Amino acid sequence: MKLSILFGGASFEHEISIVSAITVKAKLDNFELSFIFCDQDHTFYLIEASNMKANFFSSGKYKKSKSLTLTLGSFTNSSLFSSTTIDSTVLNLIHGGDGEDGSIASLLDFYKINYIGPRKEAAMFSFNKHYTKLYASSFGVKTLSHEFLTITDKRDVKTSYPFIVKPTTLGSSIGVSIVKEESELNYALDVAFEFDNTVIIEPFINNVKEYNLAGFKANGKINYSIVEEPQKNEFLDFDKKYLDFSRSQQVSEAELSTEMIEKLQDTFSKIYNTTFEGSLIRCDFFIIENEIYLNEINPIPGSMANYLFSDFKISLTTLFNSLPTKSYPSVSYQYINSISSAKGK
Amino acid sequence: MKLSILFGGASFEHEISIVSAITVKAKLDNFELSFIFCDQDHTFYLIEASNMKANFFSSGKYKKSKSLTLTLGSFTNSSLFSSTTIDSTVLNLIHGGDGEDGSIASLLDFYKINYIGPRKEAAMFSFNKHYTKLYASSFGVKTLSHEFLTITDKRDVKTSYPFIVKPTTLGSSIGVSIVKEESELNYALDVAFEFDNTVIIEPFINNVKEYNLAGFKANGKINYSIVEEPQKNEFLDFDKKYLDFSRSQQVSEAELSTEMIEKLQDTFSKIYNTTFEGSLIRCDFFIIENEIYLNEINPIPGSMANYLFSDFKISLTTLFNSLPTKSYPSVSYQYINSISSAKGK
Numbered sequence: 001m002k003l004s005i006l007f008g009g010a011s012f013e014h015e016i017s018i019v020s021a022i023t024v025k026a027k028l029d030n031f032e033l034s035f036i037f038c039d040q041d042h043t044f045y046l047i048e049a050s051n052m053k054a055n056f057f058s059s060g061k062y063k064k065s066k067s068l069t070l071t072l073g074s075f076t077n078s079s080l081f082s083s084t085t086i087d088s089t090v091l092n093l094i095h096g097g098d099g100e101d102g103s104i105a106s107l108l109d110f111y112k113i114n115y116i117g118p119r120k121e122a123a124m125f126s127f128n129k130h131y132t133k134l135y136a137s138s139f140g141v142k143t144l145s146h147e148f149l150t151i152t153d154k155r156d157v158k159t160s161y162p163f164i165v166k167p168t169t170l171g172s173s174i175g176v177s178i179v180k181e182e183s184e185l186n187y188a189l190d191v192a193f194e195f196d197n198t199v200i201i202e203p204f205i206n207n208v209k210e211y212n213l214a215g216f217k218a219n220g221k222i223n224y225s226i227v228e229e230p231q232k233n234e235f236l237d238f239d240k241k242y243l244d245f246s247r248s249q250q251v252s253e254a255e256l257s258t259e260m261i262e263k264l265q266d267t268f269s270k271i272y273n274t275t276f277e278g279s280l281i282r283c284d285f286f287i288i289e290n291e292i293y294l295n296e297i298n299p300i301p302g303s304m305a306n307y308l309f310s311d312f313k314i315s316l317t318t319l320f321n322s323l324p325t326k327s328y329p330s331v332s333y334q335y336i337n338s339i340s341s342a343k344g345k
Numbered sequence: 346m347k348l349s350i351l352f353g354g355a356s357f358e359h360e361i362s363i364v365s366a367i368t369v370k371a372k373l374d375n376f377e378l379s380f381i382f383c384d385q386d387h388t389f390y391l392i393e394a395s396n397m398k399a400n401f402f403s404s405g406k407y408k409k410s411k412s413l414t415l416t417l418g419s420f421t422n423s424s425l426f427s428s429t430t431i432d433s434t435v436l437n438l439i440h441g442g443d444g445e446d447g448s449i450a451s452l453l454d455f456y457k458i459n460y461i462g463p464r465k466e467a468a469m470f471s472f473n474k475h476y477t478k479l480y481a482s483s484f485g486v487k488t489l490s491h492e493f494l495t496i497t498d499k500r501d502v503k504t505s506y507p508f509i510v511k512p513t514t515l516g517s518s519i520g521v522s523i524v525k526e527e528s529e530l531n532y533a534l535d536v537a538f539e540f541d542n543t544v545i546i547e548p549f550i551n552n553v554k555e556y557n558l559a560g561f562k563a564n565g566k567i568n569y570s571i572v573e574e575p576q577k578n579e580f581l582d583f584d585k586k587y588l589d590f591s592r593s594q595q596v597s598e599a600e601l602s603t604e605m606i607e608k609l610q611d612t613f614s615k616i617y618n619t620t621f622e623g624s625l626i627r628c629d630f631f632i633i634e635n636e637i638y639l640n641e642i643n644p645i646p647g648s649m650a651n652y653l654f655s656d657f658k659i660s661l662t663t664l665f666n667s668l669p670t671k672s673y674p675s676v677s678y679q680y681i682n683s684i685s686s687a688k689g690k
Binding site: 012039106128135 | 355356357359360361363364384385386387388399400402403414415416417442443446447448450451452454455456457465466469473476479480483495540542619673674675676677678679680681682
């Protein structure tokens, strides 16, 4: 089984993706792995396994690796005398922009390369927190109430303090602040607008119970991970989340009733639906007064949430063997031909 | 001003796109035009202006043209002794799949090529009729009520007869049927499911008043076309719509009060929002008992709806000069560097 891990990307989560790829590499020794790095200029490089170390990238040494071009069915390196073709299934491990916003999905679909990862619609709904809420509510899944503000809007917030300000489209808590009183508002908005032109504002609920559940669909059935109650400060800050991306030790299950776990799984399946087929996702939920709220969908979770699965290797192999492929219709020239023949041409 | 018209695509609307490109070519003689054809295998070709005739494509003769590859900033043809670079702004004129589903937008953004056309989020919301309704309702714009059915669902329709069955993701009336009684239902669903795995079902309203309005945002302000009341049979069938794609004669304005036209423009602006920046779109509305309903959003209307603008050349030039560009964040290696230095490496 050949699998190429695609990582990097021109995003704020570039480094995280490198850490994630190094972690997953160690977990998938049952695959014949290749490593494809996307640098900040959107050039692809084929990375030798022995070079899969963080400072190979931070030092810029990767630039001496073979560059790759997207061609139909494969990533290819062609020079005058030789050509290398990487035509294996791709594991999209580019977190944040590029990977999680639907761009990489569109590219891989267009060039007819199989991949593990969210399809473009799935990426769009999970990447944008405003759209996630729309999507969830259309399936009857609750999310926290929110306000939506663009960079040019008047900073007239109606939500009561304390609240959380989040850039609409970033993950990993980048640009997120808790605002406890009015004097902190402008600074928090300035920070968030550094990263995005729009923000969402949600009520901040102290000590809210958070639960993470990962899963994927294979052969029509969803395979669930265990449910974890992540350790946290007020909220997961960037450094803490960073560590999350290099996690590889299995965690213990949250203390919840079987009934509540089934309710979480049921909510997960409503979100996963057909939209997320082909991907292993992690949903982060809140439980407030026994009600489940979707917080966010991670369609490419850090290190593929390997630590939530008792059998990560088997899980990924199962998904690998059950990937959807995009089909394209045959083009016909029926109309043009009928017109041409009517014209006697 | 250099502009490349990109057309074709692997979709049911491939032919329509060719017709549309030929029509628009005649309308934009103020630009220095290039023509890039995407064939059904997703190979790009540079087409000479003199070859912009329908049967050049239907006959397969286009395959002798220079092929092009997407590279950073341009479409390129490189052979051993020469190389051709097309680095002008692109007019995305691929109707239906590829062009209107966000794929081409993702490719052009990824390769940092400027373009006129919907960005990927805009494309995804307009391509899928179910998502269009979600999107519209989030801005308080009405659409007809609907049922959503997947190919594996029980064919248990609750909408009263007559109703319309539509594939969720296709344009140009492909696979659409009016169902007047139960005996016609299965056939209509079979037809629609030929084209898509999901369908929507909407009440059919006889003699509903339909109005089309096109527009685009430039320098923060929306420029509107006139409002047209399209001529139609029961609904626009494929052949009729086909002709629509080659329209080039300006039409006359619908007979509506100034107040109603302003209401249509206001509804258009809610839909256009910031989501559709960079594109010239046509919204098709119904007016039922003085209330406006959005029927569909065409983010790449046939022949760019040139016939709705009194000054199409000037309109397109204005849009050309006001295109958004996607910016990518600089990648930093702050975290990896801090860890490496802590380790004393």
